[in-house]
Amino acid sequence: MKVLVVGGGGREHALVWKISRSPRVKKIFCAPGNAGIAQLAECVDIKDGNIPALVDLVRREKIDLTVVGPEAPLVAGLVDILEKEGFPVFGPRQRAAEIEGSKVLAKEIMQKYGIPTARYAAFDSARDARDYIREIGAPCVVKADGLAAGKGVIVAEDEQTALAAVESIMEQKVFGAAGSRIVVEERLRGEEASMLAFTDGEHVVPMISSQDHKQVFDGDRGPNTGGMGAYAPAPVLSPAIQQEVMEKIMLPAVRGMAAEDRPYRGVLYAGLMFTEKGPQVLEFNARFGDPETQPIMAMLESDLVDVIQALLAGELHKADLRWFDGAAVCVVLASGGYPGAYQKGEVIAGLESLPENVTAFHAGTAMRGGAFVTAGGRVLGITARADSIPAAIDLAYRGVSRVHFNGMHYRKDIGQKALNR
Template identity: 65%
Template structure:
């Protein structure tokens, strides 16, 4: 079969790499892809948001299965368009993708169907939001309502910081239309975790629990990024807690959507805070997380294409996931300036020296004049497996030590929370 993967980041490299291992797959295309993806797939010069262009390409090439990586084309209705043309595509339809595209929609759905989440107030005008945080006092979380590439959330320590965040989002239009409304939420305390699950609209099949590292600096300091690294499995989510998350969060959301006339097929990602009162939803994503996809897919032994086909056929209940033993860790190498304005075009060196027990997933790379160069904020995701998380961390950072480019920076504490627990 022919497969088209939509997107061009580290998540998509991991998807292409994993899909390439399926015995059913003869050829893979990726749009637009990147320099690393080009090692496994034919890269096509079509942007991920160009639904019409992607649909035309899929028809022309006789694509048997399209797999959507990023959130933007899902929110734009790519699944609806492909299905209307009779083409198989993995991912939720536009109505279901609102779960990520609109934090207000997600919050209202959770409240309606009893899914545990943070208390929140919603504002259309910055003056109203500012009055609220001043009257409320204390710490809070300010969120842009729409898609903001993982950067539209500000954890504010006091009302002044919250007010600055509101002005940045709503008045300065830092995230464009995504910031026309904001949510001001209570600030939950605990450890964060990511639980992803396949679902066909009836059955929910969780993957191993993972943990992302959003802030740019060690010790969870500095502004939020799209993710500076991740590992799996996360020991903070015990088997009993994972079952609780499935029954109290994932299943109620899928069933709630169905009650609203929305059948959710694809990957459902729950970003959680593990509080003393139990898990609480911070956010939902409607696709594989990035960088969580890298360690998760590196650990997955099952044929990913077979799982996706079971989702589309409504037969997920017949699937059992098979995993490599141990743990996997992904360390993101970022460009100078990221998560702010970042530099492009710096030559990347040392990839040929990376040990064979690590995998380097390309996130923001390109080939210019025959040289591999930086082309995004998050450049590479250095990923390794090990018999336990300590070994996986050591292997990942040993690989990181072989790579260099001007301005390269990365967190040196990926996975340390797991060590603290084990």
């Protein structure tokens, strides 16, 4: 088989790494990929948003399976185009991917099908949004409606911050067209975790639970990022709670999407808050999470290609989904200044000295003069697998201690919430 993975971040490196272990796969392409992915796949210099060039690549190389990593090409309809031409592709079609592409649509689906989520109101007028915020007060959450690379959410503890968020999103257009509409919702309190599930549109099979760490600093302080680390499994999602999430959230979402003529096939990601009232949905994503994919792929014992092919055949319930009986932890190493402005081109040292059972998934890296250099805000995801969460945390940070580049920073408390339980 020839497989194409679309994307170029840490999530895609983890997917390429897992797919490369399938005996059925002879060659992997990745577009655009990164310097780490290039060790396992042929990287093709096509941006993930260049749909015509991606389609041409699939035609030219006669790709047997395309796996779409990021949300933007899903929302742009890459899956629909490839399916129409008869090429097998893993990911939801355009109308289904809009569950991530529009937060307003996601809220409407949740409200209509009784899926627990925060109270909200949607606005396409900044003045109306400000009036509403003055009426309800703070704390509240202000969200850009469209895709904003995981950063279009402002948790406002006071009214001034909420009003400033409306101005920056709707008037200053810091997230571009994604901010033409906004959602203002109540602030939920509790512990966050993620549930990702495979679905063929009828059957829904959960993956191992995971927990992302969005804020840049220890103790969940500072601005939101694309994710500073993750671990799996997340103890907050006990077997009983996982069953509740399946029955009240995942199954109703897939059935609701089908009823709306938006049949959903691929990975459905639910970002959850575990409140006093039970689990509630913060957001739905239409793809694998980043950095959750890194520990999830480290934990997956089954052949990912077999699982995907069963899903595409509508036989997901027959797939052999097995997980390692232990834990995995991913610590993201970021460039100095991230999530704000940062330098590129810093030489990365120490990757050749990582301990056994530790993998460096590359996110923002390039090759220069035979050396890996930084090329993004999130640079590496140092991921360790061990028999328990404490052992995986210890091993991951031992891996982190071996790596260095100028300005490198990272959170030192990834997995701490699991230890607290």
